[in-house]
Amino acid sequence: xxRWVSEVNAGWGLTVKTTQQLCDIQTPYQxxxxxxxxxxxxxxxxxxxxxxxxxxxxxxxxxxxxxPFYSCAHLPEKALVIGGGDGGVLRELGKHPELKSIxxxxxxxxxxxxxxxxxxxxxxxxxxxRVHIHVGDGSLFVQEHPGSYDIIIVDSTxxxxxxxxxxxxxxxxxxxxALKPGGVIGTQAExxxxxxxxxxxxxxxxxxxxxxxxxxxxxxxxxxxxxxGCCVASDEGDVREPKRFPDEAMQKKLRYYxxxxxxxxxxxxGFARELFEK
Ligand code: SPM
Numbered sequence: 064x065x066r067w068v069s070e071v072n073a074g075w076g077l078t079v080k081t082t083q084q085l086c087d088i089q090t091p092y093q094x095x096x097x098x099x100x101x102x103x104x105x106x107x108x109x110x111x112x113x114x115x116x117x118x119x120x121x122x123x124x125x126x127x128x129x130x131p132f133y134s135c136a137h138l139p140e141k142a143l144v145i146g147g148g149d150g151g152v153l154r155e156l157g158k159h160p161e162l163k164s165i166x167x168x169x170x171x172x173x174x175x176x177x178x179x180x181x182x183x184x185x186x187x188x189x190x191x192x193r194v195h196i197h198v199g200d201g202s203l204f205v206q207e208h209p210g211s212y213d214i215i216i217v218d219s220t221x222x223x224x225x226x227x228x229x230x231x232x233x234x235x236x237x238x239x240x241a242l243k244p245g246g247v248i249g250t251q252a253e254x255x256x257x258x259x260x261x262x263x264x265x266x267x268x269x270x271x272x273x274x275x276x277x278x279x280x281x282x283x284x285x286x287x288x289x290x291x292g293c294c295v296a297s298d299e300g301d302v303r304e305p306k307r308f309p310d311e312a313m314q315k316k317l318r319y320y321x322x323x324x325x326x327x328x329x330x331x332x333g334f335a336r337e338l339f340e341k
Contacts, residue, residue: 068098068106070113070287072221073257077113077287079106085181090173092225097181103285105182107149109174112221116285120151120185122319123291126281126328128155129320130295131214131249133305139213140164143241145201145229146251147218148174153188156216158316166212168197168204170225202228205241213243217250222261230261235268245299252278252292255335262292266339269296277303278339279328281319293328303329 069078079100086097096108104117115123127147132139140163144152148169156165169175175196178186188194197204205215215238220226228234229250238248248269253261255278262278269276273296283291295302305322314321331339 065101068096068108070108070111072112072287075287077285079103079113079116079285081106086177088173088177090171092171093220095171095173095177097177106285107178107182109220110224113285113287114220115149115151115182115185117182117184119283119285123281123283123286124151124155124185125317125320126279126324127216127218127249127251127293128152129317130279130293130302130325130328131216131247132156132159133307133309133322133325134295134297134300134302135214135247136245136297136300136306137213138307139247141212141243142166143168143205143208143212143215145205145215145217146170146220146226147216149178149182150175150186150188152216152218153191153194154185155188157188157191157193158313162193165191165194166197167194168199168201170198170200172198200228202231202234202237205234205237209240210243211241213246215241215246215248217248219251221253221258230265232268232271235272239272245297247295247297247302248273250294252294254286254288254290255280255292255331255338256288256290259338263338263341265292265294269294272296274298275300275302277329278331278335279325280331280335281328
C-alpha cells in the first residue's frame with residue numbers, strides 16, 4: 064500500500080512515497096525502518112531520519128571512503144569505520160586492494176542484520192574477508208586502539224541518540240590518538256544549511272587536534288537540504304589535495320568521486336566558508 068514517509072528535522076521535512084515497509088524494528092538503541100519506494104529504491108531510516116536511499120547512497124559512501132583514502136600522504140593499509148552499519152562505506156573501501164584490514168565498530172548489531180537482509184547492494188561491503196565486525200560503542204573502541212589506523216571514517220547518525228558521543232571534542236582527541244602518524248579521519252559533519260552549529264562545532268574540534276582540516280560538501284538529494292559534510296583532517300599534508308589518483312580501472316568503479324571533485328568539495332559558498340573561519 065502506498066504511503067508517504069517523512070523525515071522531520073529542525074523544523075522542516077523531506078517526504079518520500081513508499082510502496083511497502085520491509086523492516087520495522089525497535090532495538091535497544093533506535094527504531095530501524097526500511098521501505099521500498101516508488102522512485103528511490105530502498106530507503107533506510109533510523110529514528111525517523113533518512114540514512115540512505117538506493118538512489119543516491121553511492122554519492123555519500125564514495126566520498127566518505129575516498130576523501131580520507133586519497134588524502135592520506137602514505138598508502139593506507141588499515142582502516143576503521145565507526146557506525147556505518149549498512150555497509151556502504153565498507154563496500155567503497157573494499158574497492159581498494161591496498162587496504163589489508165578494514166575494521167567496523169557499529170553499536171547496533173540489528174542495523175547490520177537488517178542491512179544484510181534488505182539492502183544487499185549496500186551491505187555487500189561485509190562480503191570481504193578483510194572486514195572484521197565489532198559490535199560495540201565506537202567512542203570506547205577508538206580509546207582501546209591507540210596508534211592503530213591509517214584512516215578512520217565516522218559514518219554516524221545525527222547527534223541525537225546513539226550517535227551523540229561521536230560529536231564531542233573528547234571523541235576527536237581520541238580519534239587522533241587511534242591514528243598512526245600521518246593518518247586521516249573523515250567524519251559525518253552534517254549540513255551547513257540544516258544544522259550549521261553542528262557543522263561548525265565538528266570543524267572546530269578537527270582544528271583543535273589536526274594541522275590540516277576542512278569541510279567537504281557532498282550532494283545527497285535524499286538528505287534534507289540536499290547537502291551533507293565530511294570533515295577531513297590529518298597532521299600530514301593538505302587534506303584538500305588528493306595524494307594519489309584512481310587509475311582508469313578504479314575510476315570506472317566510481318560514479319561520484321574524482322580527484323577534481325575531491326578538490327572542489329572543499330570550495331564552499333561564501334557564507335559556509337565564513338561559518339568555518341569563525
Ligand atoms: N551509511 C549511511 C549512514 C548515514 N550516515 C549519515 C546520516 C545523516 C543523516 N542526516 C543528515 C542530515 C540531517 N541532519
